[in-house]
Amino acid sequence: MDLTHGERLWWLAALPVLWLLARPLRPKAIVATPYLALWKRAQERLGRRPLRVRWWRLLLLAAAFASAALAFAGARAGHRGGPTALAVLLDDSASMAARVRPGAASAFEQAKAALSELLARLPPEVAVTVATLSGRTWSLLPGERRELARFEEFAPAVGATARGLDALAARVATPECATWVLTDALVPVAAPAAGALSLFGAPCDNLAITAAHVVDAWPLPEVRVEIEVQNASRRSVVATLAAIGGATGATVDLEVAAGASRTTTLVLRRTTGGRIRVALSAGGDALASDDAIELVVPGPAATDLAVLVDQDDNPALRAAAQALAAECGGHVVAAGASERAGMLLVDGGALAPAVLGPRRITFGTRFSSAALQPGALLARPTLVDWDRGSPLLAGLDLSELQVTRALGGDFGGPGQVLVRGADGPLAVVREWPDGRSVHFAFSLTESNLALLPAFPSLLRRAYAACYRDQAIASILPGVILDAAESDLRTRPAGLVERPLPEFGSPGTSLVVPLLLAALALLVARIYS
Amino acid sequence: MEALFPPPFLHLLREVLECTPRIRGGLEQRTRARQRMRAASGTFVGHRAYEPGDDLRLVDWNAYARSGEVLTKLLEDDAPRSLTIVLDRSASMAVGDPERRGGALRYCAILGSLALARLDAVHLVLAGDDQRAFQGLAQRSELLLALEGLAPREVAPVELARAVLERDKAASLCWISDFTEPESYSVPLRMLARHGRACLCLLPLLRLDVAPDEDGWVELHDPETGERQRIAVDAALRRALADELAVLERRRDAAVAGAGAQLLRVQVPEARDFRLLSWWPGSLRSWI
Numbered sequence: 001m002d003l004t005h006g007e008r009l010w011w012l013a014a015l016p017v018l019w020l021l022a023r024p025l026r027p028k029a030i031v032a033t034p035y036l037a038l039w040k041r042a043q044e045r046l047g048r049r050p051l052r053v054r055w056w057r058l059l060l061l062a063a064a065f066a067s068a069a070l071a072f073a074g075a076r077a078g079h080r081g082g083p084t085a086l087a088v089l090l091d092d093s094a095s096m097a098a099r100v101r102p103g104a105a106s107a108f109e110q111a112k113a114a115l116s117e118l119l120a121r122l123p124p125e126v127a128v129t130v131a132t133l134s135g136r137t138w139s140l141l142p143g144e145r146r147e148l149a150r151f152e153e154f155a156p157a158v159g160a161t162a163r164g165l166d167a168l169a170a171r172v173a174t175p176e177c178a179t180w181v182l183t184d185a186l187v188p189v190a191a192p193a194a195g196a197l198s199l200f201g202a203p204c205d206n207l208a209i210t211a212a213h214v215v216d217a218w219p220l221p222e223v224r225v226e227i228e229v230q231n232a233s234r235r236s237v238v239a240t241l242a243a244i245g246g247a248t249g250a251t252v253d254l255e256v257a258a259g260a261s262r263t264t265t266l267v268l269r270r271t272t273g274g275r276i277r278v279a280l281s282a283g284g285d286a287l288a289s290d291d292a293i294e295l296v297v298p299g300p301a302a303t304d305l306a307v308l309v310d311q312d313d314n315p316a317l318r319a320a321a322q323a324l325a326a327e328c329g330g331h332v333v334a335a336g337a338s339e340r341a342g343m344l345l346v347d348g349g350a351l352a353p354a355v356l357g358p359r360r361i362t363f364g365t366r367f368s369s370a371a372l373q374p375g376a377l378l379a380r381p382t383l384v385d386w387d388r389g390s391p392l393l394a395g396l397d398l399s400e401l402q403v404t405r406a407l408g409g410d411f412g413g414p415g416q417v418l419v420r421g422a423d424g425p426l427a428v429v430r431e432w433p434d435g436r437s438v439h440f441a442f443s444l445t446e447s448n449l450a451l452l453p454a455f456p457s458l459l460r461r462a463y464a465a466c467y468r469d470q471a472i473a474s475i476l477p478g479v480i481l482d483a484a485e486s487d488l489r490t491r492p493a494g495l496v497e498r499p500l501p502e503f504g505s506p507g508t509s510l511v512v513p514l515l516l517a518a519l520a521l522l523v524a525r526i527y528s
Numbered sequence: 529m530e531a532l533f534p535p536p537f538l539h540l541l542r543e544v545l546e547c548t549p550r551i552r553g554g555l556e557q558r559t560r561a562r563q564r565m566r567a568a569s570g571t572f573v574g575h576r577a578y579e580p581g582d583d584l585r586l587v588d589w590n591a592y593a594r595s596g597e598v599l600t601k602l603l604e605d606d607a608p609r610s611l612t613i614v615l616d617r618s619a620s621m622a623v624g625d626p627e628r629r630g631g632a633l634r635y636c637a638i639l640g641s642l643a644l645a646r647l648d649a650v651h652l653v654l655a656g657d658d659q660r661a662f663q664g665l666a667q668r669s670e671l672l673l674a675l676e677g678l679a680p681r682e683v684a685p686v687e688l689a690r691a692v693l694e695r696d697k698a699a700s701l702c703w704i705s706d707f708t709e710p711e712s713y714s715v716p717l718r719m720l721a722r723h724g725r726a727c728l729c730l731l732p733l734l735r736l737d738v739a740p741d742e743d744g745w746v747e748l749h750d751p752e753t754g755e756r757q758r759i760a761v762d763a764a765l766r767r768a769l770a771d772e773l774a775v776l777e778r779r780r781d782a783a784v785a786g787a788g789a790q791l792l793r794v795q796v797p798e799a800r801d802f803r804l805l806s807w808w809p810g811s812l813r814s815w816i
Binding site: 027028029030031032034035038039040041042045046048050051 | 620622623624706708736742744745746747748749750751752753755757758759760764765768769771772773776
C-alpha cells in the first residue's frame with residue numbers, strides 16, 4: 001500500500017490530541033485517604049462506575065481516526081511506479097514515405113502498424129497522445145477503447161521535416177510521461193536522446209528535385225523552368241524530366257553523378273496554361289514525393305487587341321499592336337468591336353469616362369467629351385525622370401524621349417507615376433480591381449516614343465501589367481522537399497532502438513474501504 | 529513546614545505533666561516501685577553523662593573523683609516500670625488535615641513524657657528491628673527528637689506484637705494506629721492478650737474518619753497502595769461513604785474488643801490548637 005498524498009499523514013500527529021481529549025477532567029483537588037476501598041464500595045452501592053480512560057474505546061477512536069487519515073492521504077493498493085502517460089512523436093516527414101523496394105511497406109506504414117499494436121496491448125490507465133511533426137495530434141484518455149486505432153488519416157506530410165525532433169522529445173519527456181519516437185532517422189539531423197526510440201525503413205537510393213525556378217515570358221508562350229536534380233545514391237543515374245499539363249515541351253534526359261546535383265532548364269510552350277506537372281523519372285527511386293513539382297502558369301494572352309487612333313496616318317500603334325498580337329498568338333480586331341476586345345490600345349482622341357477600366361493602354365487620350373480648353377496642352381514638356389524601380393520601366397532607357405505636345409496630366413484619376421515631367425506626370429499606371437491600365441499624356445505621333453528601342457519592351461510589359469496577377473507564373477508551395485529530407489543514404493552511426501519503459505499503474509484506491517472501516521470502528525465504539 | 533513539636537506544644541507538655549501527678553501504670557506497679565528502690569543499687573551496666581534531674585544517688589562519685597566528670601550510673605532493673613508505645617508508621621497515617629501521623633506522634637510524645645516523668649522508662653516499638661528505650665525525664669528531649677526523626681515504614685501488626693512480647697512483658701502497652709484494616713489487628717492483639725498484656729488502642733481521629741467533606745470532581749489517593757481514583761463526589765456519595773465509615777468503626781470496635789483490648793478514639797486537634805483540653809481529653813486522662 002502506498003499513498004498519493006503522503007504529506008497528509010501528518011494528521012496522524014493529532015492522535016495524542018485524541019488521547020488528551022479522552023482523558024477525564026483535571027480534578028479540582030487531590031485528596032489522600034486510607035479509605036479508597038470504601039469510596040469504591042460506596043460508588044458500587046450507588047451503581048456508579050469509576051470514571052477512567054477506557055482504553056478500548058480510545059483505541060477504537062484512534063483506529064477510526066487513523067483510517068480516516070489514511071483515506072485522506074489517498075491510500076491505494078497495487079500501485080506501481082512509472083510513467084502514466086505516453087507521448088508518441090510520429091515522424092511524418094516526407095522521407096517516411098520512402099519504400100526500400102517497390103511494393104514494400106513504407107516506413108510510415110510500418111510505424112503506424114507498430115503504434116496500433118502498442119495501443120492494443122498498452123495498460124488502459126495510460127493516457128496516450130500521438131503527435132506528428134506536421135502538427136497532427138490524436139489523444140486517448142485512460143480507459144478509452146484503442147483497439148481500433150489505425151491512424152488511417154495520418155500520412156507523411158510533404159512539407160514536414162525531422163528537424164527539431166530531438167528537442168521536442170526532450171521537452172515532452174517527464175517522469176510521468178514516457179516518450180516514444182517513431183522515425184526513420186535517415187535525415188542527417190540529431191536523433192532524440194530522450195525516451196524510447198523505434199526506427200523504421202532503411203537507407204536507400206533516391207533521386208529528387210531539390211530546387212526549381214520558373215521564368216515566364218508571358219505574354220509570350222515560352223515558359224522556362226530551371227530544375228535542380230539531386231542524386232542521393234551511390235551510382236550515376238540517367239533521369240528524364242517531362243512536363244504534363246497546360247504546356248508542351250521537349251523531354252529532357254540528364255545524367256546525374258552519384259551524390260551530386262545537376263541543374264537543367266526545361267523549355268515549355270504554353271498551350272492552355274494552368275497547372276503543369278514536371279516529373280522526374282528514374283529507376284530505383286525510393287521516394288516518389290520528391291520527384292515532381294507543379295507549376296501554375298497563366299494562360300495565353302488575350303487573342304484580340306483593338307486599336308483606336310484618331311489619325312488614320314498613324315501606323316505606329318497599329319504596327320505595335322500587330323507585333324504584340326503576333327507574339328501572343330492573337331490578332332488585331334476592328335475598332336468597332338472594341339467593347340469585346342481583351343485589350344484596347346488608344347492613340348490620341350478622347351474617350352468617355354465610362355470606357356475607362358482595366359486593360360487599357362492610351363497615348364495622349366483625353367477622358368472627357370468636353371472641348372479642349374486653351375492651355376490644356378503643354379508644348380514640349382520637359383522630361384524630368386522615369387521610375388526605374390517600376391517593373392514596367394526597369395532596365396529601359398527613356399532618356400531619348402522627346403515629346404512635342406502633351407496633355408495637362410488628366411488621366412481620369414490618380415495613378416502611379418511612371419514618367420515625370422517638369423509640369424506634371426507624363427505617364428501613369430492605374431489600379432483597377434481586376435487589372436491595370438497604363439496612360440501616357442502624349443500620343444505616339446507627337447513624340448518619338450514609338451521610335452525608341454525600349455518601346456516594344458515597354459508595350460509588352462504594359463500589356464502584361466494590365467493583366468496583373470493573372471500573368472505571374474509560380475511553383476506550388478510545399479512541393480519541393482528539403483534537400484536533406486531527400487537524402488536517404490545514411491543513418492547516424494551508433495543509433496539503436498530504445499524500448500519503452502515499464503508503465504506505472506495507479507492501483508486500487510482504498511479511500512472508500514478506509515472510510516467505511518472508520519465508520520464501522522465508530523459504530524463499534526458507540527456500542528462498546 | 530511546621531515543626532512537629534513547636535514551643536506551644538512543649539508548653540502543653542509541661543501543662544500535662546503538671547495536671548497529671550500520677551498515672552495508671554504507677555498505681556498498678558506500686559509493688560514494683562519498691563523493687564525500683566532496690567534496683568537503685570542493682571546491676572551496674574554503664575555510665576552516661578549527668579543531666580539535670582537525674583537522681584543524685586545514681587551519680588558515680590568515684591568516677592567523678594577520678595576524672596572530674598559527673599557521670600550517672602546506669603543500673604539495669606529486671607522489671608522497671610515503663611510504658612510501651614507501639615507506633616504505626618505506615619503510609620496510611622499520612623492523611624488528613626491536620627495529618628493523622630502528626631497527631632499520633634504528638635500523642636506519643638504526651639504519653640511518653642508522662643511515662644518518663646511518672647514511671648521509669650518508655651519503650652518505643654517501631655518495628656521488629658527498631659525499638660528504642662528512654663529513661664528518666666531528662667531524656668524527654670531525646671524522645672521528642674526520636675519522634676521527629678521517624679520516617680514512614682510499613683510494618684505488619686503481627687511483627688510489632690512479637691517485638692512487644694520480646695521486649696517487655698510487664699509494661700503498660702499503648703498501640704497508636706489508624707486501624708484501617710481492623711481484622712489485621714485481631715491476631716496481634718489476641719497474642720498480646722494471651723500474654724496478659726492489656727493494650728490500649730489509640731486511634732487519632734480525623735474528620736475523614738467520620739464524614740467526608742470532599743465535593744465535586746476530586747482525585748483520591750491511597751498513600752499506602754499508591755492507587756489513584758477520580759471520583760465525582762456529591763451528597764449521595766458522601767452519605768454512602770458515611771455509611772461505609774460507620775461499618776468500619778463497628779469492625780474496629782469488634783476487632784479490638786474481641787482481643788480484650790480497649791479502643792480509644794481521640795480527636796486530633798487543629799493545627800494551631802495547643803489547648804490542654806484539646807490534647808488531653810477526659811477519655812485519655814481517665815485511662816491514664
